[in-house]
Amino acid sequence: MSQPRAPFNSEMDKVIDFLNHSLRSSEGWSITAEYPLAFDPSNLHNIRIIEENGQIISHAVLKNLLIKTPIAIFRVAAIGNVVTAPEFRNKGYSQKVIKDCLQIATEQGADIAILWTNIYDFYRKFGFELAGSETALIFNQPFDTEVKGLKYLQSNKVDPQSILRLYSQHAVGSIRNAADISRYLQIPKVQLYTAWDQNNQLQAYAVEGRGADLTNYIHEWGGSVSKLLALVSEIQKQKNDSITIITPSHSANLIRKAKEKGALVNEGYLGMIKLLNTKNLFFKIRRYARFLGQEDFILEHNEHDYIVGHSGHIFRTTSEKDITQLIFGPHKATQLQSFDIETTQILEKIFPIPMWLWGWDSV
Ligand SMILES: CC(C)(COP(=O)(O)OP(=O)(O)OC[C@H]1O[C@@H](n2cnc3c(N)ncnc32)[C@H](O)[C@@H]1OP(=O)(O)O)[C@@H](O)C(=O)NCCC(=O)NCCS
Structure with a gap:
């Protein structure tokens, strides 16, 4: 069986044709327009293909993200566009491609890998687990707002610097620059809604839709709560x-x-997460625990198991699932085991760590 590898520059047209044919046959745009940074030539080394007799038969792409959080900057490898040509399925090609993506992500120092899928069991085989949290706020009815005097605009022709200014105020999110935002604004079906004050300063933004996904979902937003809700109320109207x-x-x-x-509120998972470099990841979390004054907090991984707790009160598990859902949620420490009150308080002060990827960063 051919081995996964990065495509050559000269093969990219063929790779894109394969993806468009497999995943976007009824849309009027190319997959590259939908994922401009993942398929940027600078990310070619993070694409994995299997090719046989000159034909692309399996593919996945990895996009490295630096996620800023109050705890640390995490290196996150987002994996997506996993596909095998129908006539070559169930022969182990995708498994090879995904394993290779995980290996390069590990070598590149990613703390975790993340992906979005509805075939959970397929990815559980590699150690991915549903984890993290996402809250969906559903507005079925028009609603009043408290902010007056804003002007609203529906246009993607907005200076990306002003979006970046509001985006940068988020406590958690990938590190981006204005050029990234400018490219995201060109993704098909992306609709940018903005709210401006009397001095023409951007006060809130909301992004709805993204290529084939997220119609009627605002997946990127910024600005104060009241101004954002005023904008959303306007969009709804x-x-x-x-x-x-x-x-x-x-x-x-x-x-x-x-x-x-x-x-209406709907709670979900952020995605499927797999721990990669537990040494680095756990070091960052232990450092945060010390910052909170928890000098004796323990979070370790050895060849046998994971260990979490504090001096004298430790919990051991071999379950990658348990530890992933403890670190990123949605499980609370007490759902794993009945700890004493002190240990529960310590663990719940540290976990779940706030992790979030905004809609434009998915692949
Ligand atoms: C899902 C997909 C990528 C698997 O590719 P593949 O090369 O056939 O996968 P492999 O041969 O490496 O692995 C096959 C295994 O995946 C399992 N699998 C395949 N499709 C699955 C599905 N929809 N749900 C759960 N498991 C699935 C098979 O049962 C098989 O399991 P086994 O090894 O225990 O027998 C392929 O079916 C595909 O391209 N589907 C359309 C695009 C898609 O859905 N991509 C995933 C988006 S995240």
């Missing part, structure tokens, strides 16, 4: 349709205010 804001579960103020305005 314009569309006269149900609209959903996807938010990290740590956006407590937004969630609370949206509920007050009548939003």
